Amino acid sequence: MKAEIIAVGSELLTARFQDTNSVFLMRRLEDLGLPVLRRTVVGDRLEDLVPTIDSARRRADLVLLSGGLGPTGDDVTREAMARALGRELVLEEAILRGLEERFARRGRIMSAPNRRQAFVVSGAAVLANRMGTAPGLWIEDNGIRFVLLPGPPHELEAVFEDHVWPRLAALRRGYGARRMLRTTGLTESDVEARIADLYPRTDDLRLTILASPGQIDLHVASFSERTEEEAAAQADRLASELAGCLEPAIYARTNDPLENIVAELLLAAGRSVATAESCTGGLLAHRLTNVSGSSAYFREGFVTYDNAAKIRELGVPAALIVAEGAVSAAVAEAMAHGVRSRAGSDFGLGLTGIAGPTGGTPDKPVGLVHIALAGPGPIISTGQIFFGRRADVKFQASQKALDLLRQALSSSA
Ligand code: ATP
Numbered sequence: 001m002k003a004e005i006i007a008v009g010s011e012l013l014t015a016r017f018q019d020t021n022s023v024f025l026m027r028r029l030e031d032l033g034l035p036v037l038r039r040t041v042v043g044d045r046l047e048d049l050v051p052t053i054d055s056a057r058r059r060a061d062l063v064l065l066s067g068g069l070g071p072t073g074d075d076v077t078r079e080a081m082a083r084a085l086g087r088e089l090v091l092e093e094a095i096l097r098g099l100e101e102r103f104a105r106r107g108r109i110m111s112a113p114n115r116r117q118a119f120v121v122s123g124a125a126v127l128a129n130r131m132g133t134a135p136g137l138w139i140e141d142n143g144i145r146f147v148l149l150p151g152p153p154h155e156l157e158a159v160f161e162d163h164v165w166p167r168l169a170a171l172r173r174g175y176g177a178r179r180m181l182r183t184t185g186l187t188e189s190d191v192e193a194r195i196a197d198l199y200p201r202t203d204d205l206r207l208t209i210l211a212s213p214g215q216i217d218l219h220v221a222s223f224s225e226r227t228e229e230e231a232a233a234q235a236d237r238l239a240s241e242l243a244g245c246l247e248p249a250i251y252a253r254t255n256d257p258l259e260n261i262v263a264e265l266l267l268a269a270g271r272s273v274a275t276a277e278s279c280t281g282g283l284l285a286h287r288l289t290n291v292s293g294s295s296a297y298f299r300e301g302f303v304t305y306d307n308a309a310k311i312r313e314l315g316v317p318a319a320l321i322v323a324e325g326a327v328s329a330a331v332a333e334a335m336a337h338g339v340r341s342r343a344g345s346d347f348g349l350g351l352t353g354i355a356g357p358t359g360g361t362p363d364k365p366v367g368l369v370h371i372a373l374a375g376p377g378p379i380i381s382t383g384q385i386f387f388g389r390r391a392d393v394k395f396q397a398s399q400k401a402l403d404l405l406r407q408a409l410s411s412s413a
């Protein structure tokens with residue numbers, strides 16, 4: 001079985017939109033052990049789309065198309081499919097009635113362009129769309145299967161799960177399983193060095209590493225021709241070997257961002273936190289409050305950018321700033337103590353640094369950030385140089401601060 005994906009949409013050829021539908025489809029096909037051999041992105045023009053379909057049908061036996069099934073003039077996928085296969089577009093009364101009812105339920109009259117969605121390539125099976133108006137289509141032609149799916153991701157996913165997955169499952173070559181490990185605090189080369197011996201040597205087990213500033217994710221994908229359990233066991237084995245080499249840098253085995261994990265730990269421990277930030281400009285407080293229910297543990301946050309604000313709001317001694325400089329371990333620690341006592345919280349995080357790209361000096365370079373965590377135990381303090389653009393430095397500093405809190409909460413648990 002050779003599968004191809006064609007993502008249709010001129011917006012996907014601009015810098016603004018990403019073709020996430022193909023990523024979803026590739027993941028689901030991987031689960032079935034059906035490899036995707038080619039993926040094409042093509043604009044909404046008949047003269048581009050017809051030859052794209054035509055060439056895919058010469059190579060593949062399964063072609064999945066996303067987008068261009070809507071009511072507007074730029075939605076040409078049905079028409080292109082009909083032309084490429086030399087078939088007619090025919091009105092499907094059942095779809096038309098369904099559309100009319102859908103509009104009537106909302107007290108609206110259906111407009112003429114919506115009728116377009118009731119036309120199908122002759123011979124196609126209609127795949128109902130419970131999330132929207134444009135149904136998907138399943139077409140078989142000379143042993144090749146074509147699947148047309150609506151573009152909006154929640155619609156594509158619904159039609160796929162409801163109708164396409166069950167049909168493809170009959171063609172499955174086996175079973176897939178995936179595991180994920182999210183780490184922070186290690187560099188890509190640290191990770192590489194620790195896990196070098198664990199890289200799988202078979203096609204049925206794969207390890208992919210995705211590094212971004214402040215975070216490295218490890219993705220394990222396994223495949224079994226025989227059973228789902230075998231695939232799962234294989235993935236679990238590799239994931240736990242990797243974990244053995246990377247603990248305690250692993251903060252999640254799900255897609256959750258670090259703030260969600262910190263939130264769970266704070267809630268479980270019944271502890272609260274307050275923040276005093278300089279160079280992150282409130283990013284740390286923003287991330288802590290991105291989690292629903294954060295009022296249970298987040299007390300307050302200060303953005304004390306100016307020295308005077310650090311002195312006034314947090315009680316950082318003026319002499320300390322003069323002696324050590326605003327970007328120093330001593331000031332980060334004083335900020336952490338200050339915010340903890342002012343907020344009456346269990347933990348206080350203090351953070352001061354140089355986000356860049358200007359403002360660095362030879363002994364205090366751009367990217368240098370001091371972070372301190374005051375809590376029930378002794379103060380924890382770290383100074384680090386983060387690389388990257390201004391936003392990367394800010395993110396990494398907030399990530400490190402959250403991680404100090406995570407580690408403190410995990411070790412006291
Ligand atoms: P509609 O009825 O909404 O017009 P459609 O099937 O015609 O649906 P498109 O017009 O191609 O789909 O796309 C609708 C929207 O879906 C796009 O504006 C875009 O936001 C999203 N979309 C389309 N294709 C993709 C894709 N490959 N990946 C992610 N999002 C997509």
Ligand code: MG
Nearest residue numbers: 068069070075
């Ligand atoms: Mg459209």
